[in-house]
Amino acid sequence: MNIFRFLFLLSVLSIPGCRRQMPVSGNWTGTMTTGENKQIPFQFFLEPGSPGPAGYFINGPERTPIPEIQIQQDSLTFFFSEYGAAMRGTWDGSTWRGKFFRYRSDTSWNAFVATPTSEGREPAPAAIPSGLSLSGKFQVYLPGDHGTDSTTTAIFWMRHDSLFGTLIAPDGDYGLLAGTQTGSHVSLSRFTGWQAFLLELDRQDTHWTGRLAARSGKPMVFTLGAQPAVPSTQAPSSETSMKNPKAPLKFWGMTSSGRMMNSDDELLRKKVLVIDIMGTWCHNCMDAAPLLQQLYHEFGKDGLVVVGLSFEISGNPETAKKNLALFQARYGLTYPVLFCGSTDKMNVQQRLHSQLNGFSGYPTTIFTDRNSIVKRIHIGFDGPGTGEGYQHQVGQYYEIVKKLLK
Known part of the structure; x- marks a missing residue:
């Protein structure tokens, strides 16, 4: 040529x-x-x-x-x-x-x-030998410098040719992980943009060993121990408490429209409050939002008000207003969500640690009576991926709200 x-x-x-x-x-x-x-x-x-x-x-x-x-x-x-x-x-x-x-x-x-x-059907995984199927509830054992941590649980189940599951820590679950089991090897993953996990497990003798890899950092290495009945991993409400039980929780912030609002607002007076300490970046907070909206929609006429107190990665007010608006639109939220500053240690200390003993993470949900006195504090949130744990939690929230509205 x-x-x-x-x-x-x-x-x-x-x-x-x-x-x-x-x-x-x-x-x-x-x-x-x-x-x-x-x-x-x-x-x-x-x-x-x-x-x-x-x-x-x-x-x-x-x-x-x-x-x-x-x-x-x-x-x-x-x-x-x-x-x-x-x-x-x-x-x-x-x-x-x-x-x-x-x-x-x-x-x-x-x-x-x-x-x-294309959406073509993937080839079915190899048959799983009898007795090796990873299904049910397990205790997660995490070795550490100060002994073994066993406060996390796991749940797995099969549906057709796919395997699903999640890990449930005291402050909430890791979200639904999906994948397959091939013989004695399991590979599950989750990716949402802000979440990226790869969970690999292998059967060794009588137990499973696992590695949870994230986007960065060292993998979390653990073993699973099967238990017929795994106790709830929800941290006791007493772990977080008001420093002054007779004082109301004081808060202030800005809505996505730019309106300033605080705990003395006319909208909140003589109302039963569900105060959700959260962040638009927080996976478990995302799982909790639809339930909180459901409660607000169902019981708002009876005197319930839900308020989100959002601590953002960025302390920029304009970025925060954008993030709050995206979050509210995504989950159809009609209750107020306030920008309370960044997750910076000094800001959280001033707003939360100064009033709360043992505040440890997001979400933390506070239930108050009509006199603004804190009656219950719930740490973390177990999302839909936890199955029975999620349903139990929904029932618990309904029970608390109905009791406070009486």
């Missing part, structure tokens, strides 16, 4: 417009590389929308909306404003390649790749 003709054809083929266009509708699969070079799988779906494309991550039956999607020529970016993160990548004609950025003072990143895929 004439050298000039060859160079001309090569230049034409290299023009971006000659490459396969990036599909903006359909399913994608990909992997993210952890700090220890493990591959965390993920799936998502994109569809055209107005004013821009929409999409969600897929974890078994769960669908987690992608907050913001931006497409500019061959560039595709997912923004996670609440978490202070983004997935930025470029389409090369067959693959979306890029980096997941976690924006902090020590910004970190993880490489990822993803490709469009």
Whole structure:
């Protein structure tokens, strides 16, 4: 071939417009590389929308909306404003390649790749030998410098050819993990943008050993011990308490519309309050939001008010207003959610530790009577992925609210 003709054809083929266009509708699969070079799988779906494309991550039956999607020529970016993160990548004609950025003072990143895929049925996993099926409730044993921690539990169940499960710590669960079991090996994962987990378990003699890898940091290594009846991992309400039991919890903050509101607001007077100490970045807070909205919708006419006190990763008020608005729209929240500053230690000390003994994390839900006296404090939240634990918790919240409204 004439050298000039060859160079001309090569230049034409290299023009971006000659490459396969990036599909903006359909399913994608990909992997993210952890700090220890493990591959965390993920799936998502994109569809055209107005004013821009929409999409969600897929974890078994769960669908987690992608907050913001931006497409500019061959560039595709997912923004996670609440978490202070983004997935930025470029389409090369067959693959979306890029980096997941976690924006902090020590910004970190993880490489990822993803490709469009069809919804074709995956081959069934190999048959599981009798007696090896990972199903039921387990105690999780975490070795440490000060002995073995056994405050976490786990639950697993099979549905068709898939395996599902989660770990349940005292402050809430890790979210629904989905995957498969092949013989004596189990691989489960979860990816929502702000969450990225790979759980691998192997049967050794009479017990299971596990490794939970996240986006960064060392994997959590543990063993499972089966128990016929696992006690609730919910931390006792006495672990967090008011320093002055006769004093109301004082709070103040800004709504997503910019209105300032505090605990003496006319809207809250002589009301039974459910005060949710949370953050728009917090997975367990996301799981709790629909239940709190359900309670507010059902009992608001009887004198119940739900208030969210949101402590954000960013202390910027404009960013916070945006994050609160996204959070409220995603879960259809009609109760007020207040920006109470950042998760900075000094801010949390001033607003929470000064009034509460043993405040340990998000969410912490406080129930008060009509005189603003704290009657119950619930630590953490077990989401729908915990099955019976979630249903028990829903019943518990209803029972507390009904009793306070009498």
